[in-house]
Structures are given as structure tokens and as C-alpha cells.
Amino acid sequence: MHVVLVGGSGFLGSYVARALLARGHRVTSLSRRGRGPLAGVRYRVGDAASGQGLEAMGAADAAVYLAGIIREGEQRYQAVHVRGVQQVLGAMVAAGVRRIVHVSALGARPDAPSRYHASKARGEALVRASGLDWTIFRPSLVFGEGDEFFGKILKGLVRMPLPFIPIIGTGDYPFRPVWAGDVAQAMAQSLEKPVTIGEAYDLVGPKEYTYRELILLVRDALGSRKPLVSLPVGFFALLARLPRAPITPDQLFMLLEGNTGDPAELQEVFELEWLQLGAELSRVLGIR
Numbered sequence: 001m002h003v004v005l006v007g008g009s010g011f012l013g014s015y016v017a018r019a020l021l022a023r024g025h026r027v028t029s030l031s032r033r034g035r036g037p038l039a040g041v042r043y044r045v046g047d048a049a050s051g052q053g054l055e056a057m058g059a060a061d062a063a064v065y066l067a068g069i070i071r072e073g074e075q076r077y078q079a080v081h082v083r084g085v086q087q088v089l090g091a092m093v094a095a096g097v098r099r100i101v102h103v104s105a106l107g108a109r110p111d112a113p114s115r116y117h118a119s120k121a122r123g124e125a126l127v128r129a130s131g132l133d134w135t136i137f138r139p140s141l142v143f144g145e146g147d148e149f150f151g152k153i154l155k156g157l158v159r160m161p162l163p164f165i166p167i168i169g170t171g172d173y174p175f176r177p178v179w180a181g182d183v184a185q186a187m188a189q190s191l192e193k194p195v196t197i198g199e200a201y202d203l204v205g206p207k208e209y210t211y212r213e214l215i216l217l218v219r220d221a222l223g224s225r226k227p228l229v230s231l232p233v234g235f236f237a238l239l240a241r242l243p244r245a246p247i248t249p250d251q252l253f254m255l256l257e258g259n260t261g262d263p264a265e266l267q268e269v270f271e272l273e274w275l276q277l278g279a280e281l282s283r284v285l286g287i288r
Helices: 011-022 054-059 077-095 115-128 149-158 180-190 211-221 233-239 249-257 264-269 277-284
Strands: 002-006 026-031 041-045 062-065 099-103 133-139 165-168 199-203 228-231
Touching: 002 011, 002 054, 011 026, 011 180, 026 054, 054 077, 062 077, 077 099, 077 115, 099 115, 099 180, 115 133, 115 249, 133 180, 149 165, 149 211, 149 277, 165 211, 165 233, 165 249, 180 199, 199 264, 211 228, 211 277, 233 249
Parallel strands: 002 026, 002 062, 026 041, 062 099, 099 133, 133 199, 165 228
Antiparallel strands: none
């Protein structure tokens, strides 16, 4: 099967490409960079929001929509999570390609307080209404080498030049982090499992943690002994509005909501390693 990865040169795209190659598929990666590290992957310049490069769908058997941003800058949620999806679906219909795996987000819904989740919900709605053979995945926090949340945000919080580590409110918000390798395997396997067509799966890991527990894991792995100090949510709400703040208002909304689910359905349908965060954390944090 020839699979086109839209947004395939990013963090998660490299894991998905490896999983597909290992299962004997051909892989083309479309991204604005148009390059990547993996031998065997054909990298092409493409931009889903503008439609650039989507003629690659003409030679595809399936597509995986991976394009996503966690904070806005030059790129905006509407462009990446909605308009890009619309462009890719149109290109697939025009090329006669029916199979799509779409990456949404756990917590995506139209009335979400975060604009990130609301935009992901709009992208999901387009996929569901496309008439194509779709499978939707909603990952929780994804960890792996090169990830944003553990390798940058939490690591940065622990290493802030303060005598303590600030905790948002109580820190009791639940999460079920999932390894990028398991995420990639679920997506690759779904392309070979007709039973997954028309289904949406919450992609969560085997163990639930509170936000406070996640901070402690990162702190201990980095060899820090700084105490954790709870600060009011209002303080972080003000901080998030400052230029170059370590956390955005959208990310604060999502942290306060938590991000967890039931892995039972995944365990029934997919064969995954179910790697726990502790087994991979040193590599995620760049500790050798």
C-alpha cells in the first residue's frame, strides 16, 4: 500500500513512517519542510492548508492526516486543523483515494474551552461527513523522542531559574500518556483492519498519572531536588497572556481539564507494546 503522510516530517510522523515501512508499505511524506531523516521515505514539499503538493494523492492508496500545531504563531489552528483537512479530503475525492486515517485529539469537541480542541472537532466533522473510509484517532499526551510536552514544556518548568517548581493549582488533573510508537502502530494497523473503518478511538496509555505525578517523574529523572509549590490558577492565567510565556491560554485550559480515557477498546483491536512513560522518559528528556 502506498500511504501519503500529510505533515509527515514532524515528531509523530517519523514514528508513523517507521511503522508503515516495517509493515512493507511505501511512504510519501508531505510537509512544508519537504525533508526528513528516514531512508525509504519519499519526502515532498506540501502545505495542506494551501493545497500545495496534494497532487501526490493521485498515486496514493491511503492518506494519514498528521498535520497539527499545539500553539499558534505563523500557522493558525483554523488553517492546519480545518482548512488543511478540507483540502486533503477534496484532493482524495478528486484522485479516487478512499482510505484516510485522521489524527484528532482527546478532548476535541465543538464546545471546548480551548480553541485547539474546538478546531480539532471541526476537522473531525469534515472527515466524518466526507463519505470516505475513515478512521479517527484521538491521542492523549504523546511521549517520545522529540515531543513537545514532556521534552520541552515540563522539562522547561523543572529547569526554570527558581528555587521551586511551580504547580498549576492542585495539580490533580488526570492524564494517560501514550507512547508515540504505540500511536504509530495503531495507525499503521488500522489501515490493514477493515473493522476500524468508521470508528474513532481514544489513544491512551496503560497508566494514569496526575499532573503533579508527571512533574515529579520529570524532576526526578533530571536529578533535581527542588520542591513543588502550588500556585493559583489565576497566576498562570495571567502568565499565559505574556509574550513568549512557557504556556499558552489554550494549553492551560487543556491542562486543567485533564486528558484521560479507557484503553480497553484499543487493547481489543490493536496489538501494541503499551510502553509506560517511565521506560522512555530518559530518552525523551535527552538524558544519555
